[in-house]
Amino acid sequence: MVKLWQKKTRTDPDIEAFTAGDDPVLDLRLVPYDCAASAGHAKMLGRIGVLTADEVRLLTAELDAIAGLAKEGRFGIPREMEDCHTAIENRLTEKLGELGKKIHTGRSRNDQVLAALRLFCIDEAGRIRSAADALTAGLKSLSGRSGAVRIPGYTHTRKAMPSSIGMWAGGYAVALEEDARLLDFIRGRMDQSPLGTGAGYGVPLEVDRALAAKEAGFSAVQENPIAVQLSRGKFESTLVHALALFMLDANRMASDLIFFSMPEVGFVRLPEAFCTGSSIMPQKKNPDVLELVRAKYHAVLACQIQLQTTTAGLISGYHRDLQLTKKPLMEALDAAAASLAVLAKVVTGVEVDGAACAKALTEEVFAAERVYALVKQGVPFREAYRRVGKQYE
Numbered sequence: 001m002v003k004l005w006q007k008k009t010r011t012d013p014d015i016e017a018f019t020a021g022d023d024p025v026l027d028l029r030l031v032p033y034d035c036a037a038s039a040g041h042a043k044m045l046g047r048i049g050v051l052t053a054d055e056v057r058l059l060t061a062e063l064d065a066i067a068g069l070a071k072e073g074r075f076g077i078p079r080e081m082e083d084c085h086t087a088i089e090n091r092l093t094e095k096l097g098e099l100g101k102k103i104h105t106g107r108s109r110n111d112q113v114l115a116a117l118r119l120f121c122i123d124e125a126g127r128i129r130s131a132a133d134a135l136t137a138g139l140k141s142l143s144g145r146s147g148a149v150r151i152p153g154y155t156h157t158r159k160a161m162p163s164s165i166g167m168w169a170g171g172y173a174v175a176l177e178e179d180a181r182l183l184d185f186i187r188g189r190m191d192q193s194p195l196g197t198g199a200g201y202g203v204p205l206e207v208d209r210a211l212a213a214k215e216a217g218f219s220a221v222q223e224n225p226i227a228v229q230l231s232r233g234k235f236e237s238t239l240v241h242a243l244a245l246f247m248l249d250a251n252r253m254a255s256d257l258i259f260f261s262m263p264e265v266g267f268v269r270l271p272e273a274f275c276t277g278s279s280i281m282p283q284k285k286n287p288d289v290l291e292l293v294r295a296k297y298h299a300v301l302a303c304q305i306q307l308q309t310t311t312a313g314l315i316s317g318y319h320r321d322l323q324l325t326k327k328p329l330m331e332a333l334d335a336a337a338a339s340l341a342v343l344a345k346v347v348t349g350v351e352v353d354g355a356a357c358a359k360a361l362t363e364e365v366f367a368a369e370r371v372y373a374l375v376k377q378g379v380p381f382r383e384a385y386r387r388v389g390k391q392y393e
Ligand code: ARG
Pocket: 023, 083, 109, 110, 113, 318, 320, 322, 323, 324
């Protein structure tokens, strides 16, 4: 047995390669999650009497072994097997014979792929949360070192009013915490089991969905099977939306740091080990790392749009189109995790040049303060504004 649905006719190899697409590679990341969901499903089959207790033990032990192999990069998905679900079932049958053929009772690859993807996303959301927390910690360490150093705040890329390194770092820390709250919410939405919804219309068997959910590691059951199918791509795009918000903050933080570290401005110095050089201009110390963080925001946004548009217009129920949601999901997760991690390193390593900051606090930065000094003496605001403004005519 190669494909789960294989009948008499062999599939054309070109069609096979096209329909499998990137799954043999992308699905490698889903293998441990499919194993966890399959083990939950097997335990449920044991409870309803489809499998004996011994059979459940054998299946879960083999699923554990497969997950272990996958984590070590030693589990392959041959192209003719299409995806991880097929490769895992084939491996169970190869190792356990007839028993392997029982695991697919009461399920379809459509609920199986959703279960694996949701468990994967829940873990990945944790990875993003840790990377964002590390960045927040980096901002707090910068504040701890140099928070009191005053710098001009800018509007329209022109000096506006006094700010400080602490106000700057604190602003981004708050923004990241807000993004993290949205991420946590989305993670909670994903924590609902699709197991037992089959191809999208339930299964003609008395499955115990609550037990399968609990054993697979979900906190709740998503009841309506059509709603479960409607979530494919949509949950992913919501998660990637949260990533895009993190990346928008990262993008603007990168722009700030590029500006702050410009030799003409010089509020901060990027450690030399973080800079790249030029092949022709020997003097250059470039902030490529920050430029790439800035650019990856757009890459993540493109993934979000891809996710949103892939599902639009499809009638409800599963379609193979949905397979194409995996790549943008994984790309966006990797881009966000890498960007947040590298930015944490930059923020932690950046050095503040107190003298350059002080020098930049030229008198016009205090114009509004002078206006308010007059207001406090009882001068009406508009009059005080005019008096101070004369100097700048
Ligand atoms: N690789 C498929 C996907 O990602 C798995 C589900 C296949 N189901 C099907 N009915 N063809 O969507």
